[in-house]
Amino acid sequence: MQEFQLLERVFAHNVSLPACVVVPPGDDMAALRLPPQTSTILVAADSAVEGRHTPVGVDAYILGRKAVLRNLSDVAAMANARPFATLACAMIPVGTEEARVWRLFEGLRETALQWNAPLVGGDMTSVSAESALSVAVTILATPTDSSAALATRSSAREGDGVYVTGVLGGAWDRVTGLGRHLDFTPRLNVAQALFAQLGSQLHAMIDVSDGLMQDLGHIAKRSAHTLEIELARVPIENGWAPMDAIAHGEDYELAFTATGEVPAQLAGVPITRIGTVRAGDGIVQLFDGARTVTVSRAGWEHGT
Amino acid sequence: MQEFQLLERVFAHNVSLPACVVVPPGDDMAALRLPPQTSTILVAADSAVEGRHTPVGVDAYILGRKAVLRNLSDVAAMANARPFATLACAMIPVGTEEARVWRLFEGLRETALQWNAPLVGGDMTSVSAESALSVAVTILATPTDSSAALATRSSAREGDGVYVTGVLGGAWDRVTGLGRHLDFTPRLNVAQALFAQLGSQLHAMIDVSDGLMQDLGHIAKRSAHTLEIELARVPIENGWAPMDAIAHGEDYELAFTATGEVPAQLAGVPITRIGTVRAGDGIVQLFDGARTVTVSRAGWEHGT
Numbered sequence: 001m002q003e004f005q006l007l008e009r010v011f012a013h014n015v016s017l018p019a020c021v022v023v024p025p026g027d028d029m030a031a032l033r034l035p036p037q038t039s040t041i042l043v044a045a046d047s048a049v050e051g052r053h054t055p056v057g058v059d060a061y062i063l064g065r066k067a068v069l070r071n072l073s074d075v076a077a078m079a080n081a082r083p084f085a086t087l088a089c090a091m092i093p094v095g096t097e098e099a100r101v102w103r104l105f106e107g108l109r110e111t112a113l114q115w116n117a118p119l120v121g122g123d124m125t126s127v128s129a130e131s132a133l134s135v136a137v138t139i140l141a142t143p144t145d146s147s148a149a150l151a152t153r154s155s156a157r158e159g160d161g162v163y164v165t166g167v168l169g170g171a172w173d174r175v176t177g178l179g180r181h182l183d184f185t186p187r188l189n190v191a192q193a194l195f196a197q198l199g200s201q202l203h204a205m206i207d208v209s210d211g212l213m214q215d216l217g218h219i220a221k222r223s224a225h226t227l228e229i230e231l232a233r234v235p236i237e238n239g240w241a242p243m244d245a246i247a248h249g250e251d252y253e254l255a256f257t258a259t260g261e262v263p264a265q266l267a268g269v270p271i272t273r274i275g276t277v278r279a280g281d282g283i284v285q286l287f288d289g290a291r292t293v294t295v296s297r298a299g300w301e302h303g304t
Numbered sequence: 305m306q307e308f309q310l311l312e313r314v315f316a317h318n319v320s321l322p323a324c325v326v327v328p329p330g331d332d333m334a335a336l337r338l339p340p341q342t343s344t345i346l347v348a349a350d351s352a353v354e355g356r357h358t359p360v361g362v363d364a365y366i367l368g369r370k371a372v373l374r375n376l377s378d379v380a381a382m383a384n385a386r387p388f389a390t391l392a393c394a395m396i397p398v399g400t401e402e403a404r405v406w407r408l409f410e411g412l413r414e415t416a417l418q419w420n421a422p423l424v425g426g427d428m429t430s431v432s433a434e435s436a437l438s439v440a441v442t443i444l445a446t447p448t449d450s451s452a453a454l455a456t457r458s459s460a461r462e463g464d465g466v467y468v469t470g471v472l473g474g475a476w477d478r479v480t481g482l483g484r485h486l487d488f489t490p491r492l493n494v495a496q497a498l499f500a501q502l503g504s505q506l507h508a509m510i511d512v513s514d515g516l517m518q519d520l521g522h523i524a525k526r527s528a529h530t531l532e533i534e535l536a537r538v539p540i541e542n543g544w545a546p547m548d549a550i551a552h553g554e555d556y557e558l559a560f561t562a563t564g565e566v567p568a569q570l571a572g573v574p575i576t577r578i579g580t581v582r583a584g585d586g587i588v589q590l591f592d593g594a595r596t597v598t599v600s601r602a603g604w605e606h607g608t
Contacts, residue, residue: 022344026526027347027456028381028511030447034338041345044333045391045442047429077332087349089440091395125351127436134431134442136393138349141333152331207332222330295480 006098009121010105017118021085022055032085035142042081042141042150044074049134055170055177060100062182065089070209071139072115072186073252077207080149081141082246082303083117083188089250104135109185115188117141142169144192150257151195151205156223160203160257162275165190168212168253169245170216170237181250201260212246213295216255216284219248227257228282231288233274243288305492309599310402311426314409321422330514334372334424336389339446346385346445346454348378359481364404366486368392368439374513375443376419376490377556381511383455383499385445387421387492394428394439408439419492421445436530455499455509455560460527464507464561466579469494470517470556473549474541493571505564512557516550517599520559520588530584531561535592537578538562547592 011025023031034041048067068086075083088108089301092101103122112119116137143150165187172179187207194202204219212234220227236245257277264271284295314328326459338345348415353370354360372390379387392412396405405428416423421443446529447454469491476483491511498506508523524531540549561581588599 023346023454023456027458027545028378028509029346029385029443031344031346031454033344033489034342037336038342040335040337041444042327042333042335043389043391043425043442043444045393045425046427046441047393047394047395047440049431050430052430054454068394074332078335081333085347085443087347088394089349089442091351091353091436091438091440094536121347121349121442123440125353125438126356127353127438128355128434130432131436131438132395134429134435136349136351136395136427138344138347138391138393138425139333141442145336150327150335152327152332204333217386270397276461278553 002149006101007026010109010122011107011184012253015048021120022116025120025122029235037146039140039146040143042078043138044071045136045138046070046074047134047136049132051132054182060104060133061107061135062141064104066182067135068108068111069186072188073135073207073209076139076191077138077151077188077205077254078141078146078283079191079202079205080143080148081150082144083115083139083141085120085140086112086117087121087138088119091127091133092124093131093133094126094129096133102198106136112277135147151202153204153206153219154222156204156219156257156277157226158277158279160259160277161262161273162227162257162277163273164208164234164255164269165269165271166253167235168208168251169240169248170226171250172176184252186252187254187269191270193266196229197263198260201258203257205256205271206230206297207253208251208255212255213284213286217295218268219257219284220284224282226278227275227284228278229275229284229286232288233272236268236270305491309430310405310428313558314413314426322345325422329424329426330378336424342446343450344447346382347442349442350374350378351438351440353436355436358486362409364437365411367437369415370410371439371441371489372412372415372484373490375441375565377491377511377513379443379445379457380491380495380560381507383506384447384449385454385496386448387419387443387445389424389444390416390421391425392423392439393441395431395435397408397435397437398433399431399438411438419571431505446532448496453504455506457508457510457523458526460523460529460561460581462529462581462583464563464575465566466531466533466540466559466561466581467566467575467577468512468516468555468557468559469573469575470543471539472512472555473544473552475554485500488556490556491558491573494573497570501567502562502564505562507561509560512555512559513554516559516589517590521599523561524588526587528586530580530582531579531588533579533588533590537576537589539574539576571590
């Protein structure tokens, strides 16, 4: 495979690159003009690996798409953020058909462009034939409002409600590995609408990718507060056991804390209050109807 | 291995993160305050794979370091650019010792910080035990002078001299795979000093990573000019055949075109004029003392 020529062909498809791309892909670096008055940029990086984030043998387009969607979910979780540009480094096992590499990059390029974060940099590197096909994606974003705060994990305040978007559980089929985790809608619209409505009343936010309890644990720890959660309030997919659904990952919903009037639905997505932020020491306490379970970094500790 | 905890430990080493890092690693995204009056940012991404960019079994610190150095070389090649921040996604084969992963991230973190581009984002993903250890790095930079041009590959002008920094060839030992490609000095200081001295007289630039001829080919093609190179002028490492040295990669020197008085040395690195930019159609013509060889995308074509 001619790596350079293939990448050039991928980027040649970018006929509609936004005007902000002042040096397009193909140089040593791409250059991007920032929106006026931008004083801060946001960056994150996350990967997708065949056999781990998708079933083996999947259309590589789906792997590329998921890699970008995972990063967009991180942008959503800052609330005051708009995606801006994407870069991708692919690891291509020797012997991979060129058509498959092409599909990977089309998944990356089309998904990124669709969410206004054009693919402006890329690299592909051959790895041994036994290696997994994988792609590492970096995403850049700018604040929607430079003068306002970002919804960091450390921003929860005592008395905040704890909320979650959508419905948890069922994002992937345990047998086939398929499911909506392969083509989810990153909650950018919901996050931006929440930020627009709540402003400084929106505090901490995280995307639910590793399971609700573990992700809430990050907010609890970084905010140094206790999150009290009522299991009965958590919206759970039909057919899923609640304790499974909240320990599971790949939901790509948002969990957040806020004061004020939080709407019950935004951009077509339900928003549910599931608990309250209390003074405390960085743990999650889950009330399952009969008893309270403390969720710590070491796992689940059954309490009273 | 506890991926999350290990990453947290890596980032906890960042006691000296610059003040521009307003949301440090550990959130959904990192946030970076840009230098005042920044209207453009530069981005690039490049990987390093064990067994390809380093020998197998190398201290993983070296793999991490090289991944960052390769990206810094791209920053250097824009001339009007300062590195600003780094992100890294590592693919870790199942069964890799935690100490090895730690060394990888220390190589990434320390090298990035040393070049004022702190590691602000990272991710590690398990891949199958047979996969290569690899790391994809993204680097961000800002222009040194926002009102001045970047030294893109398409900026060569008729009449420019063609120059190269340092000495080509010998960056790696063909038997052991060792050599200075594992710990080179990216030519940031030289590039920035050239930009400071030459200003708008510095035109196209590229880093010499795939072999001088191939890299000059990118300038020729994108600038739509012919680059006439005299082989006898190219500074070649002792013991290397010139035609090998210019076809080889991994030099991480700079090639550039400029008018005006170009110094013979900057920041301790020799700078040598090796040719001239002529009107033409995007090819490199190499005069080897007896005849002229045309270097095209298809390879070497021996002419008259």
